[in-house]
Amino acid sequence: MKVLVTELMWDDGIEELKRNGYSVDYDMELGRKRSELLELVPAYDALIVRNETKVDAELLDAAKNTKVIGRLGVGLDNIDLEAAKARNIPVIPAVHANATSVAEYVMASMLDAYRPLAEADADVRKGNWDRKFFTGYELNRKTLGLVGLGEIAHRVAKRANAFGMNVIGYDPFVKPYDHILAETGVRPVETLDELLIHSDFVSIHVPLTKATRHMISKDNFKCMKRHAYVINSARGGIVHEQDLVEAVQSKEIAGAYLDVLETEPVQKGSPLSKVEAIHLSPHIAGLTDESQSRTAMMVAKEVMKVLEGGKSLCAVV
Template sequence: MKILVTELMWEDGMEELRQKGYTVDYDMELSRKREELLELVPGYDALIVRNETRVDPELLDAAKNTRVIGRLGVGLDNIDLKACKERDIPVIPARNANATSVAEYVMAAMLDASRPLSAADADVRRGNWDRKFFTGLELNNRTLGLIGMGEIANRVARRANVFGMNVIGYDPFVAPFDNVVQESGVRPVETLDELLSESDFVSIHVPLTNSTRYLLNRENFPLMKPHAYVINSARGGIIHEEDLIEAVQLKQIAGAYLDVLEKEPVQKDSLLTKVDSIRLSPHIAGLTVEAQSRTAMLIAQEIDRVLNGGKSICAVV
């Protein structure tokens, strides 16, 4: 059987599939070559994608022999789940395989905001020794607000607790006795407005849906503390980017760390690149060596399970 991989995948996962007898064809740029992808996909039993490949009805109609789709990550906004279900094609995300890496990214962002060592290094190399300017802040006793209280937020909370932070969370789908509340020390709040007004750092951990699109915007940025930062390692489009720029320029908030953007890669003329206190990274929160290996191996094993007549424990449809 044949498997087509259209985006970056760690080699150990592909080797796992080859050792099981599969033919694996790999082109990490294929997601950007739509016509070629449409021509190739009919010949494959399985498709493995990341976040750039649009798995829509057009692609699914072309994928006449595809029996399963693997997603190297957890976001599913690029995959038409309804269309997959109608065609009886299971979709398998790499559930929790990169959760630790994303949690550590959030911690790195908060540490960078409170102690900007790279900026201090650059300033010293220019011949300066400005100790007062680089006097930082402690994370201890600061409040971290988590929008969404799933597995990644759970791991962020555990790490923040070690730093002595107060952790609050907003998630209308989390019950009082769920693990993230009972075991991670997160104090649930009733409304998003309450979370924004209390937090020194706000970290986003929800999927992009109709209800979360532009969840943070010019209506609620003014509720935040002027020294607060927003961290988005979830999905672009949850923050209204123009409103964010305005909020930073008006000093309603101190800044933001954006690992995801509404349009990726970043546009050359994007105003986001002009604002120093908005820090950008190229969708790498879950992109550590360890996470990529876990993700690739999980998807390889679950794809093999489905192609051999089994059911994946990670399947969402």
């Protein structure tokens, strides 16, 4: 059987497929070559993508022999799930495989905001020794607000607890008996505005849907503390980017850490790139060596399970 991989996949997973007798064609740029992808995909039994490949009805119609789609990650906004379901093609994300890495990215962002060691290093190398300017703040007793209380938020909360932070969360789908509240002591709040009012850091952990698009925008920033930061490691489009730029420039909030953007990569001349207090990274929150090895192996094994006539517990459709 033949497997087509259209985006970055760690060697572990590719070798696992080959060891089990599968023919693998791998082009990490193929997701951006739409016409070539449409021409190639009919020959494959399985398709493995990341977040850039648009798996829409057109592609699924072309994928006449495709029996399963593997997603190297957890976000599914680039895949038309209804179209896949209509064609009886299961979609398999790498459930929880990169959750620890994303959680550590959030912690790194908060630490960087309060203890900017890279800036201190650069300043010392210029011959300066400004101890007062680089006096930072403690995370201890500060409030972290989690928007969305799924697995990643759960792991963020545990790490924030270890730093002595107060953790609150907003998620209308989470009940009082759910594990994140029972196990980590996250205090639930009733509304998003209530969370924003009380948080020193706001970390976003929701999927991009019609309901969550631009859920953090102009009016929301007005609710926040002037020294607060927004951290988005979920999906671009949840934070209204132009409103964020204006909120930071007008000092309504202190800044932001964005690992995801509405348009990736960042566009030349983007207002986001001109504001120093908005820190940008190239969609790497979940991209550590350990998480990508787990992701590649999980997707490879679950895709093989389906191709061999079984069912994957990770399948979403």
